[in-house]
Amino acid sequence: MHISASSRQRGALAVLAMPAVLFTAMMVVFPILYTIWLSFRTAPLGHATQFVGFANYAQLADSPQFWNSIKVSLTLYVISLAMQLTGGTYLALLLFQAKRMPAILRSILISPFMVPPVVVGMMFLIILDPSLGAANWVLSLFGIAPSAWLASPEWVIPTVALIDTWQWMPFVALIVLGGLQSLPPSVYEAAKIDGAPPRLVFWRITLPLLLPTLATAAILRTVDLLRFFDIIYVTTQGGPLNASDTLNIYGFHIGFELFQFGYASALAMTLTAMVFGVVLALNRLRRAIDW
Amino acid sequence: MTAQYARRVLALAVSILLPISAHAASFNWQKYKGQTIEVLVDNNPIGKVIATNADAFEKLTGITLKVDIFTEQQMRQRLVTVLDANSNQIDVFMTLPSREGAQFAKAGWYTDLTPMTGDVSSSYDFNGLSPALLKAATINGKLTSIPMNIEGPVLYYRADILRKCHVAVPATLADLELAAQKIKACDPSVTPFVSRGLRDALPYTYSAFFHNMGGQYIVDGKSGLCSPQGLAALKLYGDLLRQFGPLGVVNYSFYQISSLYRDGRAAMAFESSNELSDVMQGGARLGDTGVALLPPGPGGSHPTAIDWGLAMSPYSTHKGAAWYLIQWATSPDMQAKNQLAGIAAPRASIAKDRAVQAWLKAEPVRTQWQQAVSELATTGTSDVGYPIVDNPESRQYIGDAVDNVIVGTKTPAAACGAADASLNTLIAKDGG
Numbered sequence: 001m002h003i004s005a006s007s008r009q010r011g012a013l014a015v016l017a018m019p020a021v022l023f024t025a026m027m028v029v030f031p032i033l034y035t036i037w038l039s040f041r042t043a044p045l046g047h048a049t050q051f052v053g054f055a056n057y058a059q060l061a062d063s064p065q066f067w068n069s070i071k072v073s074l075t076l077y078v079i080s081l082a083m084q085l086t087g088g089t090y091l092a093l094l095l096f097q098a099k100r101m102p103a104i105l106r107s108i109l110i111s112p113f114m115v116p117p118v119v120v121g122m123m124f125l126i127i128l129d130p131s132l133g134a135a136n137w138v139l140s141l142f143g144i145a146p147s148a149w150l151a152s153p154e155w156v157i158p159t160v161a162l163i164d165t166w167q168w169m170p171f172v173a174l175i176v177l178g179g180l181q182s183l184p185p186s187v188y189e190a191a192k193i194d195g196a197p198p199r200l201v202f203w204r205i206t207l208p209l210l211l212p213t214l215a216t217a218a219i220l221r222t223v224d225l226l227r228f229f230d231i232i233y234v235t236t237q238g239g240p241l242n243a244s245d246t247l248n249i250y251g252f253h254i255g256f257e258l259f260q261f262g263y264a265s266a267l268a269m270t271l272t273a274m275v276f277g278v279v280l281a282l283n284r285l286r287r288a289i290d291w
Numbered sequence: 292m293t294a295q296y297a298r299r300v301l302a303l304a305v306s307i308l309l310p311i312s313a314h315a316a317s318f319n320w321q322k323y324k325g326q327t328i329e330v331l332v333d334n335n336p337i338g339k340v341i342a343t344n345a346d347a348f349e350k351l352t353g354i355t356l357k358v359d360i361f362t363e364q365q366m367r368q369r370l371v372t373v374l375d376a377n378s379n380q381i382d383v384f385m386t387l388p389s390r391e392g393a394q395f396a397k398a399g400w401y402t403d404l405t406p407m408t409g410d411v412s413s414s415y416d417f418n419g420l421s422p423a424l425l426k427a428a429t430i431n432g433k434l435t436s437i438p439m440n441i442e443g444p445v446l447y448y449r450a451d452i453l454r455k456c457h458v459a460v461p462a463t464l465a466d467l468e469l470a471a472q473k474i475k476a477c478d479p480s481v482t483p484f485v486s487r488g489l490r491d492a493l494p495y496t497y498s499a500f501f502h503n504m505g506g507q508y509i510v511d512g513k514s515g516l517c518s519p520q521g522l523a524a525l526k527l528y529g530d531l532l533r534q535f536g537p538l539g540v541v542n543y544s545f546y547q548i549s550s551l552y553r554d555g556r557a558a559m560a561f562e563s564s565n566e567l568s569d570v571m572q573g574g575a576r577l578g579d580t581g582v583a584l585l586p587p588g589p590g591g592s593h594p595t596a597i598d599w600g601l602a603m604s605p606y607s608t609h610k611g612a613a614w615y616l617i618q619w620a621t622s623p624d625m626q627a628k629n630q631l632a633g634i635a636a637p638r639a640s641i642a643k644d645r646a647v648q649a650w651l652k653a654e655p656v657r658t659q660w661q662q663a664v665s666e667l668a669t670t671g672t673s674d675v676g677y678p679i680v681d682n683p684e685s686r687q688y689i690g691d692a693v694d695n696v697i698v699g700t701k702t703p704a705a706a707c708g709a710a711d712a713s714l715n716t717l718i719a720k721d722g723g
Binding site for chain 2: 044045046047129130131132136146148149150151152153235236237239240241242256257258259
C-alpha cells in the first residue's frame, strides 16, 4: 500500500515536471537537430531547401578559408589558455598570501569579467588604435616604434589573446584560489618540518595538487575560447587578411552576411564537434589526475 | 490690351493650379487610418529620420507606425529571418540596392512598386527622383525600392595644409599620389591620405578608383579585376594607403576615417558624402575643408553613387498603408529636412529649397559638398562590387585582393589573380 502510494506520487510528479522537461528538450534539442538537418541541405534565399548529402562538409574540407579558421582558432586557444592558466595561477598565489584587504583585492579582481565582452572589445579598439590610441602613445614615451596591434596580420592573434587574458585571467585566478584554499594543510606542515624551500614546495606539492583545479579551469575556458567570437567581431571582424578569422567568425560570416545557411550549419556542427571533443579529452584528463 | 493679357495669364495660372490643388485636397492621407504597420530601419542618420518623425506620420495618416531600428548587419539578419519565413511581420524595410538588390529580387522579397507610383499626393513629384537611382532599383522591370538619399565617396581635403605645402587640389588620379608625396615631405605629422582598408567596406571607395582608371568589373562574362586598368587601380589604391595612409589602415572604415580627419590628423580623406556631419562635428574642420569628387583617371570620371531605398515586403498585409509610409518618407518635404542634417537628397529640386539654400550658404564647404553630390548624381555608377546576385561575396574577394596589396603580402598581379579565380566562379554561377 505504501509502495503503491509512493509510486502514484512519483507518477504525479513526473506529470507535473513534464512541461518543463519538454520545454527544455525543445529549446536544447530542436536547434541542434535543426542545424544538423540544415547542414545536409542547401537553403537558397526565398526558396525551399534541398537535400545535398555531404556536399556542405565536402565543401568545407576543400576550403582553404575553413582550414585557416581551424588554424586560427587553435592558435588563439593555445596561446590564450596558456597565458590565462599561468597568469591566473600566479595571481591566485599572490592573493592567497595577501594579508591586507583580501576582500577589496578580490572585488577589484573580478571586475574585468563583469564587463561585457563587447565593451571590452570597444575599449581596446580605442586604446590600441594605431593612430589615435593610448597604447602607441605610451610606447612613444619610451622611444618605441608604434605597433599596428589589431591591424597587423602577425600581431592580431597575440593581441586578441592578451585582451581575452586581461578579461578572463582573474576568473581563472578565483578558481585556482578556491583550489589553494582547499589543499590539505598537513602536507605543507610536513614539508615545513622537512625544511623544503618554497620553490620546491610549489613545484612538488602545490602544483600537482592543483592540477585537477587547473583542469576544471581549462575546461571552462576551452568552451569559450574555441567558440571565440565577440571581441574579434567588435575589433577586427576576422581581419586583417583573415588572420583572426576563427571558425565561429567564419561561420557567422557565411551564415549571416552571405546567407549560405546550409554551409554555415555544416561549419557550426564542425565547431560543436570540436568543442565536444576537446572538452571530453580534458575531462578524461581531469579524472586521471584527480586525487 | 494689358488687362486682357493679365486676364489670360490669370486664367492660365488658375487652369494649371486648380487641378493640382484639387488633387492635393482630394488625396486622402487618412485612407488607411487605424491600420498598424512595421518598418525595419538601419540605425544610420537616414533611418533615424523615420524613427524621429514617426509621430508626424501617425498624425498625418492615422496609421500606427512601429519602427524597428538595428545596426546594418543586424537589420539585414532580422530581415532575412522574417522574409525567409514568409512572415508578414515587416511591411516596409530599408535596403541597399547596390548590395542586395539582385539577391533579394531573386528571392522574391520585393513588391513591385511601379503600380503604386500613380497613387501619390500632388506634391510628391515622382519624376523628380534621381532617374539613375530609380534605374538601379529597377530589377527585371520591377521597381524594387524608392531612393531615400544619394551618397558616394568624396574627397575631403584640408585646404590649409595643401596651401602650406604648395599643393594644388588633385586634378587627376596621378596628381593624387603626387600630392600625397608632397604633403608627406612637407608635414610628417599629418597622414597625407586615408580611405577604407577594411575588407568588406573598401569596395565602396575602391570602386571609384577602379572605374576612373577605366576598369569594368565584368568584361565578356569574365572578371575584370586583373585587367591592365584593374591592376593600375589596385597598385594606386594599395600604394596610396601603404605609403601615405595611417598605420593599421586595413581595419579602417568610415568611423576611423571620420575620426582621424575630424581630429586634424589627415590631409585628404576619401570617404562617404554621408559623413559630412560627422566630419564637421565640433566645427574644427568647417573653415579649412574643401570637398571634391575623386579626380578623373585615364578612364574618365565615374564616381560611385548609391542610395538607401525603402522597399515593401511581398508578405505585407497592409500594402496600401505601407506605400503611404514609403511615399511620406521619400517626399520632397522629408528629403529637404534630411538635407539639412547632411543627408543628400536624391532629388535635384531639393537644392533649390529656400531652407536648404540658406543652409548651404551658411558654410562654403556645404556648397562644395552639394556640387560634388550633384555631380555624382548625374555621372555616378552604382557598381560597388560585381553586379551579380552574389554581390556581397564578390566584395569580399575585392577586399582580400586590395588588403593583400596594402599589407604587401602579394603583388597586385598575384592578389587580383587569386581573386579573379573566385570571382569567375561567382559570375558563372550567376549566369547559371
